[in-house]
Each structure stands twice: as structure tokens, then as C-alpha cells.
Amino acid sequence: MHIPDGILPVSVAVGGFAAAGGMTWLSLRQIERKHSDPRQGIPKASLLTAVFFMASLVHIPVPPASVHLVLSGLMGVVLGWYAFPAILVGLFFQAVMFQHGGLTMLGVNACLMGIPALLAFSIFRLRGLLGETSRVPNAVLGFAGSFVAVALGALLAALLIVATVPAYLDASVERAAVTGLLAAHIPLGVIEGVFTAMVVLFLLRVQPDLLKESL
Amino acid sequence: MDIARITTLIVAMAFLLPVLPVQAAMAHGVDVTVTPREAVEVVASFDGGDPMSGAQVTVFAPGDPAEPWLQGTADEEGRFYFVPDPARPGTWEVRVRQAGHGEIIRLEVDGSGIAGTTGTGLTALQKVLMAAAVGWGAIGTALYFKRRAA
The missing domain is CATH 1.20.5 (Single alpha-helices involved in coiled-coils or other helix-helix interfaces)
Incomplete structure (x- = not known):
């Protein structure tokens, strides 16, 4: 779901930057409101940005396609409102270093991963109702949030791509290819869901405060 | 061979024509010329190393970025070949695309030949x-x- 340069029209790129700017502003405002010292969350956000940055290099073969880890759900679950700026920074480095997603598409890509991350965060917050310290709700909500984040991100990317196929291309071929790639993201969502659940259970055991801070 | 016998032969052949339509079609003159030319080989793969098999390849001639000059599909190994028109020197553009993944490559074509480019693998x-x-x-x-x- 990293969209490279030259695939989407310029208007979409501009809209993506505008939306990403708004989301960043909203996230920073929420961080300022909810944390007495916003700097406290930065070490955690910084380390997870590094994990997010490297995750896209991990390719997972889902025959016939090959997908890579996204970890947007994990970012949302563990970081909360810090997730959007963290994803923005991670995507910037991916674009500059590995040409993974275009720089002009940075805004679009940030929305494609950052907004599902915030959705994963709000799903994971339901643990407040189901039992914050018990293992099962934490694991299940971590899994669900992460799965939904991957699925939603892939779906939004697919819709954007299919809606803007240039006239000179064979739209049906492109649609079939996008559908195939979209299907490959379902097992990826399961893998990331399990991974997020494992991370959540681990943090719950060794450092439950790290999960609490995001609330 | 006198005229009458040749005429008979031609008439006989004319009668045979509808009976053997396939052979008649194959008897049409075909002229095959093989000329070596400098072609461009496009090899497209995902950064994970998998070839972009079946990717759509579009070639744009210099000065005309809106109208495709050539349209095709990469083979199983993500390869695609084409011969740019030497009469149109300048920057040719090759766009490879599959499932929202893609790349635009620019080729310099002038009188002396084609300058190749390699991706940042x-x-x-x-x-x-x-x-x-x-x-x-x-x-x-x-x-x-x-x-x-x-």
C-alpha cells in the first residue's frame, strides 16, 4: 500500500498532503491535551518508528503475490495519538532511502496507514470496558485492531488506484491485479494481528504502563 | 510445351483452387526481411525481487506525453522489448505498472543510439x-x- 510517484494524479497528491497535514495537527493537539509532558512519549514513538521503517523490508510471500509488513495496526495500538506523526516520519525515510512510496505521495501514504492506525487505537481502547489487565481482551483487541488497520489501508489504496487508472491502460487488467494484491493482504492482516497480540501480551507482562500511556 | 497444354493446366489449377483453399492461401507471396536493430529491453521486478509478470507497459514518444506510442504487456519474467523510432530523437518514456505499483523510466534516443538506464536496485x-x-x-x-x- 505504498503508492509510488506517478501512479495517482497530482490533485490526489495535493489532497493527500492536505489531509495528512490536518491529521498531524489533530494528533499533536490530542497529544498536548492528554499528556502533561508530551516528550515522555517520544522515546517509545521513536523506537516504534524505527520498527515501522524496517518492517517494510520484510517480505512475506503470499502466493502468487508477495506483500511486506506494514505494522500500521501495531503503531496505533501501542502509540495511540503518537502513531500518525510516527508513521509520517517512518514513511519519509522509506521514500528517501528505498524509494518505497513516492515523496509526492507522502501525504496520501501517511493517510492510508495513519488513519487505519488511529482506528486500531480506538478499537484497542475498548479494553477499558472489557478488562484492562486481563490477557484475553488485550490480545483479542490487539489482533482485531491490527487486522482492521491492514485491511482498511489496503482497501483504501486499492480504491484510490482503481478509481484513477489512466485512460490509456487496460482498466480491467489493472483491476484484476489490484484485486489479487488486495486478497493477499488478508493473510498479512492475520499475521500482523497475531504479531500485535503477541507484542501486547508481552508488554502487559513486563511493562503494562507502556500500554496505559497511550490511553 | 504448346499454348493449349499450358491453358489446360491453368484451367485445371483454377478448378483445384476452391477444393484446396488452405494450400491456395499458403501460396500467396510472403516477403520476410530480417534486420538486426537496436531494441530496448525493459526488465521490471518488485523490490522484493519478484518479476512483474503481466505488468502493463506503455511507451511514450518524445514530445507527446499524453498519447501512448506503444502499449504492451510484460512476459512471465517481467520483460518487454520494443524498438524506438530512430527518426524521433529525444527522451522516450516507459511506464511500467501493475496493481498500483509502477515506475517511469526515461530513455535518451539520438542518432548514435540509445542510452540505457538501470534502476536503483x-x-x-x-x-x-x-x-x-x-x-x-x-x-x-x-x-x-x-x-x-x-
Whole structure:
């Protein structure tokens, strides 16, 4: 779901930057409101940005396609409102270093991963109702949030791509290819869901405060 | 051979024609010329190394970025061949696209030939080093803010 340069029209790129700017502003405002010292969350956000940055290099073969880890759900679950700026920074480095997603598409890509991350965060917050310290709700909500984040991100990317196929291309071929790639993201969502659940259970055991801070 | 016999032969052949339509079609003159030319080979793969088999390839001639000059599909190995028109020197554009993944490559074609380009394929070691550099930066940032907070 990293969209490279030259695939989407310029208007979409501009809209993506505008939306990403708004989301960043909203996230920073929420961080300022909810944390007495916003700097406290930065070490955690910084380390997870590094994990997010490297995750896209991990390719997972889902025959016939090959997908890579996204970890947007994990970012949302563990970081909360810090997730959007963290994803923005991670995507910037991916674009500059590995040409993974275009720089002009940075805004679009940030929305494609950052907004599902915030959705994963709000799903994971339901643990407040189901039992914050018990293992099962934490694991299940971590899994669900992460799965939904991957699925939603892939779906939004697919819709954007299919809606803007240039006239000179064979739209049906492109649609079939996008559908195939979209299907490959379902097992990826399961893998990331399990991974997020494992991370959540681990943090719950060794450092439950790290999960609490995001609330 | 006198005229009458040749005429008979022609008439006989004319009668045979409808009976053997396939052979008649094959008897049409065909002229095959083989000329070696400088072609362009496009090899497209995902950065994970898998070939972009079946990717749509569009070639744009210089000065006409809106109208495709050639349209085709890459083969199983993600390869695609075409011969740019030497009469149209300038920057040719090749766009490869599949499932929202894609790349635009520019080729310089002039009277003397075609200047090839290679994608920025990074080696595994380069990738690991770059990832480690960014990771180290992130750890440094984390340590810095942890210290300030304490």
C-alpha cells in the first residue's frame, strides 16, 4: 500500500498532503491535551518508528503475490495519538532511502496507514470496558485492531488506484491485479494481528504502563 | 510445351483452387526481411525481487506525453522489448505498472543510439546498512528524550 510517484494524479497528491497535514495537527493537539509532558512519549514513538521503517523490508510471500509488513495496526495500538506523526516520519525515510512510496505521495501514504492506525487505537481502547489487565481482551483487541488497520489501508489504496487508472491502460487488467494484491493482504492482516497480540501480551507482562500511556 | 497444354493446366489449377483453399492461401507471396536493430529491453521486478509478470507497459514518444506510442504487456519474467523510432530523437518514456505499483523510466534516443538506464536496485548489504543507520538515529532520539525526561 505504498503508492509510488506517478501512479495517482497530482490533485490526489495535493489532497493527500492536505489531509495528512490536518491529521498531524489533530494528533499533536490530542497529544498536548492528554499528556502533561508530551516528550515522555517520544522515546517509545521513536523506537516504534524505527520498527515501522524496517518492517517494510520484510517480505512475506503470499502466493502468487508477495506483500511486506506494514505494522500500521501495531503503531496505533501501542502509540495511540503518537502513531500518525510516527508513521509520517517512518514513511519519509522509506521514500528517501528505498524509494518505497513516492515523496509526492507522502501525504496520501501517511493517510492510508495513519488513519487505519488511529482506528486500531480506538478499537484497542475498548479494553477499558472489557478488562484492562486481563490477557484475553488485550490480545483479542490487539489482533482485531491490527487486522482492521491492514485491511482498511489496503482497501483504501486499492480504491484510490482503481478509481484513477489512466485512460490509456487496460482498466480491467489493472483491476484484476489490484484485486489479487488486495486478497493477499488478508493473510498479512492475520499475521500482523497475531504479531500485535503477541507484542501486547508481552508488554502487559513486563511493562503494562507502556500500554496505559497511550490511553 | 504448346499454348493449349499450358491453358489446360491453368484451367485445371483454377478448378483445384476452391477444393484446396488452405494450400491456395499458403501460396500467396510472403516477403520476410530480417534486420538486426537496436531494441530496448525493459526488465521490471518488485523490490522484493519478484518479476512483474503481466505488468502493463506503455511507451511514450518524445514530445507527446499524453498519447501512448506503444502499449504492451510484460512476459512471465517481467520483460518487454520494443524498438524506438530512430527518426524521433529525444527522451522516450516507459511506464511500467501493475496493481498500483509502477515506475517511469526515461530513455535518451539520438542518432548514435540509445542510452540505457538501470534502476536503483540496492544490494541487501546497502539496505541493511541504511536501515541500521535510521534505526540508530531512532535509538539516539529515544535515549535523548529519555534522559531529558528523567
